[in-house]
Amino acid sequence: MKFAASTILITLLAALATYYMPWWMIAVVSFVVSFIFQLSVGKAFLSGFFGIALFWLVAILMLDIPNEHILSARMGNLFSLPNYLLFITVNVLVGGLVGGLSAWSAAAMRNTFMNTES
Amino acid sequence: MRAFRAIIPLLLTVLVVFVLNRPLGTVPALGRLLDPMNGCWRSAEPTDKDFSADIILKGVNAPVKVWFDKDLKAHIRASNDHDLYYAQGYVHAYFRLWQMDLQIRAAWGRICEIMGEKALEYDRTQRRKGMVYGAEQSLSAIEAEPHTKQMLDAYTAGINAYIKSLQYKDLPLEYKLMNFKPEPWENIKSALLLKYMADDLTGYTEDLQLTLLRDALSPEIFAQLYPERDSTSTPVIPVGTEHAKPLFEASVPSGNIWGHLTSGDFEKEEEKNDGKGSNNWAVSGARTKSGAPILANDPHLGLNLPSLWFEIQLQAPGINTYGASLPGAPGVVIGFTDSISWGLTNNYRDVKDFYTVEFIKGNRTTYLFAGRKANFTSRIEHIDIKGGTSFDDTVLYTVQGPVMYDEKFHGKEKILKPLAMAWMAHRPSNELYSVYMLNRSNNYEQFVNAIMGFHCPAQNFIYADKSGNIALWGQGQFINKWKDQGRYVMNGTENSTRWGAEIPTAQNPHALNPPQGYLSSANQTTTDANYPYWYNGYFYQFRAWRINQQLSTMNAATVQDMFKLQQDTYSILASKTLPVMLQYVSGKNDKYVGELRKWNYELSAESIAASAYQVWWSFFYGNMWEHVSGSMPLPLNPSAERTMQFMISNSPLLKDMPAVVAKSYQQAVDSLSRAEKKFGNKWYQVKNTTINHLAKLPAFSYEGLNVGGWGNVVNAVKHNHGPSWRMVVQMTAETDAYGVYPGGQSGNPGSKYYATFIDKWAKGEYQKLLFLPNKDQQDNNELIYTWNIKGK
Structure with a gap:
């Protein structure tokens, strides 16, 4: 339950934040949410990963489908990828990785330092 | 440890975040x-995007309407000149901002800002050519004329209104890929674009090569191989046209007037440059089915995406014009109005000459001129380089012009000898005024008046109107030159070698309604020998021969006949030289020789014989002249026209021709066999016509287009160069106009309008051009989007 809530919150807050601010707010949001939710490091990583991946995937599909993949096919080609689906996949994985790493580091910090204090 | x-x-x-x-x-x-x-996804434009919008732009004085058809061809209707050009600036920037920006940086010599130090030689070359200097001269002329000042000020303000509306997320994709940002537009940038075109069209020079060859060969051989004129030309201005009485005479000065070059003046070899071309023609009503004149034009330029051209209609009280515009400059460059149409080809008279420079020893401030010390003027050219460094190049100017090469800069030609350059593009001139007036011209007199101030790049202006007139002007600013002046490098220390008087442009060669009933130009020699002024140039004859031959037999011509002629791929060179070449491979019996024996001399896309001939000719031409130009630091072969004439007459100047032909055949067959395995041996496969994205990103480019043609046939589609805009206009009461260009109206690679017309262009299809009547309200159902632009 906590995992789902954390993931959804990361998705929504990251979308809101990067609408106004630069892309690296996905890392800040994942970090803060994960820090508050106190998930285990493994779950935190997955929550950050899926939270950002979900946000990026939905946002990309909302742009890519009406565009009939014109841009994604050209960008895929630019990065020597065989098709647009692979470009979207790689793109989403990059976002997920940043979210996951950031959430993981928040959990690791919290587990280490907060536990030491208590 | 845990911590x-x-x-x-x-x-x-x-x-990870830092790296990303x-x-x-x-x-x-x-x-x-x-x-x-x-990021990049913001450029993913919905394919069903509704472009209609209400736009508030403080800079417009009255409401402006922009209508778009299904391909986003823009039709602007304004109620005054200012608003018209303001809106054109906004529209150009909306669809083509990155391209406009990059082209100007390239013209200016500011590529280092984006690409870093590897572009330094390129940037310095631009500065040393005097691109910015020339643009400043032109801008002073543009801004001294009230109409063009208002026109350009408004255009610039329109571009800036669009730039100001952008946040990072809205920037064109390429800015994000190449990591730079747009900066405000300025009037000088539009002037630079005109210099960019001038450089593209008049920058080519053979002065250095011819100087080397003249000094290396005997005068007789030199005159044979590199004749000053091709007497077999069918000139732009028809033979027999009466020319105006000359205002000046010009005699060759005595004294030491020439500069000299030896291979010691170069560091290494450089490859040969390749010429540009274009076709235009007009057929009088006597030769057309409708009885109205038909005008056709296809300027051949580098083929890129986004395209150099943007299709537009401009309307306001006193102006209604449609045609191809250049993003970065206001107005319509090639097109038509309610009553006239015009088109351009490059004129190719030589307007760029070189002078030796003799530095006075010990400093870089004085040089020898007319027996005395003269002071250089100098310009410091500041080049910013990505990463925070910069480079200052002090460019010296003699009385003739900028010192292009000196001990501090050898250019890609690696020239060690100091040379100054005189170039017409450095003189103040206002070509924009010609565009302004052409767009408002409705008869021949207005047309002539409009083009009088068009100085550089010199163009052959073709003309047709609804009163039935056709005309052609070899227009530009030219110098009254003595024989051979500027054909070779000149001695810059002599006063007598400087450029003399400017020939008034009204004296330029022209023809109006000639008895033959048609006029045409295709970069061939401008005039016959009766033209009283001496000139040289870089002329080509093949396309002109073919076009004139075809037009002279045309009766009851239709626009379809014009389409067909623009698509013509018949090679005169092949028809004259192949029979000679085949004699020397009579023993061969392979498939290529078989194809060639039954070939119709058409360079059509699917033809294997066309590949065989083209590759064979290319080897032959290179091998044949190896002994003449192979040892030159800057090689220049005798022209293909000349070579053809030697072959027909079996001239002894073609040393060992049979052996060279046979050897070249073998090389061609080997090369074609390799090509066949790799990508195929049909002509379009061998030629590989490619429309490159301006940043040379293959992912945004179109390769291997299925098109025939070559530079020496009417349909001059080469590897990445060719008809950049095809237009045919029939001057019937209701204008009957067609056009197509290899690109799309949008510069955004994420838009479905990015390459809309490429397929049609490649197939040789045309689109009917929608020319709206000049009024506020339109009810044409082809207009599907509308911008309502208001001041508040």
């Missing part, structure tokens, strides 16, 4: 690029 382990993920995260936030070499900052909220 340390807890810090590791954080450090890793920071590192920074460009690495040519790879853009991936985090920023892939972010769906701000």
Whole structure:
């Protein structure tokens, strides 16, 4: 339950934040949410990963489908990828990785330092 | 230890974010690029996007309407000149901002700002050519004339209104890929675009090559191989046309007037440059089915995406014009109005000459001129380089012009000898005024008046109107030259070698309604020998021969006949030289020789014989002249026309022709066999016509187009060069106009309008051009989007 809530919150807050601010707010949001939710490091990583991946995937599909993949096919080609689906996949994985790493580091910090204090 | 382990993920995260936030070499900052909220995805334009909008632009004085058809061809209707050009600036920027920006940086010599130090030689070359100097001269002329001042001020303000509306997320994709940002437009940038065109069209020179060859060969051989004129030309201005009485005479000055070059003046070899071309023609009503004149034009330029051209109609009280515009400059460059149509080909008279420079020893401030010390003027050209460094180049100017090469700069030609350059593009002139007036011309007199101030790049202006007139002007600013002046490098220390008087442009060669009933130009020699002024140039004859031959037999011509002629791929060179060449391979019996024996001399896309001939000719031409130009630091072969004439007459100047032909055949067959395995041996496969994205990104380019043609046939589609805009206009009461260009109205690679017309262009299809009547309200159902632009 906590995992789902954390993931959804990361998705929504990251979308809101990067609408106004630069892309690296996905890392800040994942970090803060994960820090508050106190998930285990493994779950935190997955929550950050899926939270950002979900946000990026939905946002990309909302742009890519009406565009009939014109841009994604050209960008895929630019990065020597065989098709647009692979470009979207790689793109989403990059976002997920940043979210996951950031959430993981928040959990690791919290587990280490907060536990030491208590 | 535990604390340390807890810090590791954080450090890793920071590192990953840091790396993704920074460009690495040519790879853009991936985090920023892939972010769906701000990155590349913002350029994913919905294919069903509704472009209609109400737009508030404080700079317009009265409401402006812009209508778009299904291909986003723009029709602007304004109620005054200012608003018209303001809106044109806004429209150009809306669809083509990055391209406009990049072209100007290229013209200016500011590529180092984007690409870093590797572009330094390029940037310095631009500065040393005097591109910025020339643009400043032109701008002073543009801004001294009230109409063009208002026109350009408004255009610039319109571009800036669009730039100001942009946030990072809205920037064209290429800015994000190449990591730079648009900066405000300025009037000088439009002047630079005109210099960019002048450089493209009049920058080519053979002065250095011819100087080397003249000094290396005997005068008789030199005159045979490199004749000053091709007497077999069918000139732009028909033979027999009466020319105006000359105002000046010009005699060759005595004294030491020539500069000399030897191979010691060069560091290494450079490859041969390749000429540009274009066709235009007009057929009088006597030869057309409708009884109205038909005008056709296809300027051949580098083929790129976004395209050099943007299709537009401009309307306001006193102006209604449609045609091809240049993003970066106001007005319509090639097109038609309610009553006239006009088109351009490059004129190719030589307007760029070189002078030796003799520095007075010990400093870089004085040089020898007319027996005395003269002071250089100098310009410091400041070049910013990506990464925070910069480079200052002091460019010296003699009385003739900028010192292009000296001990501090040898250029890509690696010239060690100091040379100054005189170039017409450095003189103040206002070509924009010609555009302004052409767009408002409705008869021949207005047309002539409009083009009088068009100085550089010199163009052959073809003309047709609804009163039934056709005309052709070899227009530009030319110098009254003595024989051979500027054909070779000149001695810059002599006063007598400087450019003399300017020939008044009204004296330029022209023809109006000639008895033959048609006029045409295709970069061939401008006039017959009766023209009283001496000139040289870089002329080509093949396309002109073919076009004139075809037009002279045309009766009851239709626009379809014009389409067909623009698509013509018949090679005169092949028809004259192949029979000679085949004699020397009579023993061969392979498939290529078989194809060639039954070939119709058409360079059509699917033809294997066309490949065989073209490759064979290319080897033959190179091998044949190896002994003449192979040892030259800057090689220049005798022209293909000349070579053809020697072959027909079996001239002894073609040393060992049979052996060279046979050897070249073998090389061609080997080369074609390799091609066949790799990508195929049909002509379009061998030629590989490619429309390159301006940043040379293959992912945004179109390769291997199925098109025939070559530079020496009417349909001059080469590898990445060819008809950049095909237009045919029939001057019937209701204008009957067609056009197509290899690109699309949108410069955005994420738009479905990015390459809309490429397929049609490649197939040789045309689109009917929608020319709206000049009025506020339109009810044409082809107009599907509307911008309502208001001041408040």
